[in-house]
Amino acid sequence: MCGLLAMLCAKPNADEYVSAISDALPCMRHRGPDEDGTWHDDQAVFGFNRLSIIDIAHSHQPLTWGPDDQPNRYAMTFNGEIYNYIELREQLQELGYTFHTSGDGEPIVVGFHHFGPSFVEQLRGMFAVAIWDSHERRMFIARDRFGIKPMYLCTTAAGTVIASEKKSILSMAPALGLALDVDVHALEHYIDLQYVPEPESLHEGIFRLESGSWGYITPGQTVTTTRYFEPEFRTKDVPAGTEQQVFDRIAAVMEDSVAKHMRADVTVGSFLSGGIDSTAIAALAKRHNPDLLTFTTGFEREGYSEVDVAAESAAAIGAEHIVKIVSPEEYAAAIPKIMWYLDDPVADPSLVPLYFVAQEARKHVKVVLSGEGADELFGGYTIYKEPLSLAPFDHIPDPVQRGLRKVAALLPDGVKGKSLLERGTTPLEERYYGNARSFNFSQLQRVMPEAKREWDHTEVTAPIYAKSTHMDPVARMQHLDLFTWLRGDILVKADKMTMANSLELRVPFLDKEVFAVAETLPPEMKISHGTTKYALRKAMEQIVPPHVLHRKKLGFPVPMKHWLAGDQLHGWAIETIQQSQAGDLIDKQACLAMLEEHRRGQSDHSRRLWTVLAFMVWHGIFVEHRIDPQIEERDYPIEL
Template identity: 50%
Template sequence: MCGFIGLLKAETEMLGATERKEFENRLNIIDYRGPVDQGYYEDETIIFGFKRLSIIDEVSGHQPFAYEDDRYWMVFNGEIYNYLELKEYLQREGIDFMTESDTEVIIALFSKQGVDCFKQLRGMFSILIWDKQAQCLYGARDPFGIKPFYYKETEQGTFFASEKKSLLSDSEQIDQQGLQHYFTFQYVPEPMTMNQKVHRLEPGSYFIKQYNRPITHFRYFQLSFHSKENTDNQWVDKIQSTLDQSVQMHMRSDVPIGSLLSGGIDSSFIVALAKQYHPNLKTFSVGFEQDGYSEIDVAKETADKLGVENYSYIISPEDFVEKLPKIIWHLDDPLADPACVPLYFVAKEAKKHVTVVLSGEGADELFGGYNIYHEPDSLRVFESIPTPVKNLLARVASVLPEGVKGKSFLTRGTTPLRQRYIGNAKMFEEKEKNSLLKTYHQDYYYQNVTAPLYDKIGNEPAVHQMQYIDLHTWLRGDILLKADKMSMAHSLELRVPFLDKEVFQLAREIPVNKKIANGTTKHILRQAAQGIVPDHVLNRKKLGFPVPIRHWLKNELYSWALNLIQESQTAHILDKEVVFDLLEDHCMDKRDNSRKLWTVLMFMLWHQIYMENKFDIAELQSEDKTESKLVDVS
């Protein structure tokens, strides 16, 4: 697990001392991604910088990596889990290897197959390959977007990096479309960022940039569904064997490995399978002092029954607020998912014991784990209602006061799926954004993001359409963003066995009635977990990382929130009176505005860090030295 920066220069010349120092500073700002080793390569056309966190072949995996008499130079962030199998294939083809690293396997495969090689990689990755002979740069990102990949066109040339902060300058401007979408989705949807000139390479794609020519993008992996019929027993067998193989491959490491453990089925399933290959597996959990917002007791019970060590960390409101600026700085863009905070703390504690952790991200998107996926079934009654009657019901719902029982049901039932569902979170409606944002632009409608996705998947059942939307928005914009940034903030590699190509190829074939059934989500995955996962976990309500912001914003965090609103220099962007009203209505229990408030507050904090330069970046970048409250509850 590593970090890189690259520059394909606009002019063919070596960097001067000033430009070289600036480039080194851009790399050093992400030192935490790879504190073990660093390296540079420069010729007249390109320069690469690399920070390494050694996981496989700690001795000889140095990057930038040269291959074929220095024709190819490569930097690579991630892990290729099938590198041993690919290496055996290449050796049968007569290729010799100098190292034991997965890095050499990638470049050897590229040398033989070109861009077709990306289809064969089973893992998480962002890759840059410079063909010095052809004067051509190639870049690729893994199918799900587990690893980040940013780029930016400048007068100096085209920059590429693992983190956006490596690409920023003093003259950055907010991307107005990204800003507006943030207040809908609670994150900036890819390929946009909150900064106007910085973009992200989309998952499952690669680019080719010939020197002094425009960059061209290509897709090598498409997400789709293709339902097949099997008995429950057949599905169970397939899930168990495929996931077991994925976990086994994800445990390939030359450094200590552990696993995150919540109170849910996903992480428990991963831990139960991982223990077969690592009997001394350590697990890590997190919770809050507030009653009802901790899964530590359940995680401890799970760990006891699985026979693994478990360590937990209790987060106080003071911890929470103290680390927020550091967390937002690491995220690069504002993210209004409070779950990034407990993830930051559990990663911090895990790093004290291991260098790699497994985690359960992706199971909900692949196997139908969100409660909202029940909605199409609950609204099925509207399918038989004639259109004129539905239009009448929609008008009735529109005039009913907020909070009236049945209003939401009528509204959802009379609204087409593609208009009502944009992913797992929807913060502000367009009318609300128009009041909140002084920069509101009617052309930046949120459906600009989701409509093209619905056009591609519109013939699938409603639940598959919702999964498709989540895989392309929520998963990469929220779930994987915080997983990468919060773990790498502590130089910890986080691996996600559910987000494996072979697991996806299986999940895409499972019909909806096997995912959503008997009043549960992930129905067939739960069956597959029986006898492997402890019974107390199998049918628990999904919580994820619950965070008590609803309570805290009325009490412990009220003064902090009020001060942030007052001090934030965002009056040219936001109507602060609207924000103050949200806070006061929430505190007076008129309505629960906690998630909307949190969305505004995280933008304001991001603005203070990245636009107002209110915080000392060296302090935000520094290693977290706070005193541990680690408790061994094994």
């Protein structure tokens, strides 16, 4: 787990940019405080911050390698972990290759040399990798299939820069001749969806390599990319009487995934909330580490904490449990720092407690496991039940549905049946936009009067839906969430908040072998018997404690509605809006009016307000340079 930074220069003048790369490394030192380094030849420059997890003494980066007849042909930097690196190394040794390290980085470059870019499909893990081929004079880049690890790209006349964090590219702006303008179109996407969808960022000219993609950078040319992972969700019918075989297969693949994810030369702990996902991971991890530490967080206000349930779960599996309670004052004080670590705002209040529990965990361990991805793979969101409840509408002819939709639109809000009629007669592609949408278009125009009138959330979702027409409705919703909510919100906050504390987070559900099992499940194995994740719950019956088996996952719920209306955050929100210099982008008076409506209880604007407030703090840091995030770099002992 590390931070990478690389530049492929348009001309063979790489020595002119070595100092710029070196100077940009410290701003992401939190991703790798154990060691850093640079490497360059005439065309390419690499920089690296390392968090030492595997083969601590030898697997230094940037790494150079080449076959006997072309020594040092390749230079590589790689962020992430490859959990099947031992098996891959053995496979390549049988093909005649010799290894000089025992880590998980060298098999990547050796495998790339032997198999080419398709080798990334064999990698079982999380990664963002860059390999410079000095013989072919081009740089190979790739990201893991789910987008667990980030990669930002920026191309100017000077060349193309890639980085684990956007702030490293921003710090190189003078050397690159890069203008730092806000991408207003990406801002509209953010305000509507509460995250910036890939491949965009909030700065013009800086993008992200999409999840599940690889590409080539050639000096002086544009980046070309190829998608290597396209989830199919080709579900299979389960013959009567064989359901238990499915449950056993899920249990076996999860057991194997957690075992692989426990590979490390440092201590591995586990996050633990009150739901089945993190509890299953922790229970399986306990089998491999009898001294497992688990971590959770909560709030002072009663009724908004998973602490008690998590503690009960930890006791049931025999793990030592550590709790961090976050006060509203701590929450507000940490927001500027968190927005700096995020690079782009994510309007998910749960990322703040995630930051604090990661901070607490880093005092004890260097790696934690977590349950992200279970909902998207196994059907865990309640909204996935909707196709079942709306199934009767499928038998109504389209013209009649359109007429009923017009009738529903004329009904006053609050009339019983209005919402059901509207949703039942609206095609899935138009009604489901992923697990988060802060504003509809009219609300968007309230705070962004200049927003494009023709813009709609389907601009983001339509290309994704176009690839899922062969899937059942539940699978189509899962497929959409893989490319929107999961990689736009869930994995961004997971990576950024743990890396902010130099803590490696591993997600065993988001494993290629686990997905190979999950994508074949029919709808009735996901949404069935009045619950979600039905097959996963059945598979975990002998693994997780009974009190969490059928409990809804809440994660780290935040009392944002209460805090924004009360003394905890209301004053902070007013001050943030009034002091913001983003008035050319966001209507500050409209935001203050929304805050007042929320305080009076006229409407729950908590999600919309938090979306705007997060952006204003981000703008104050990265555009106005008015807000000081007060970053303090740390130096943790390597033996943790």
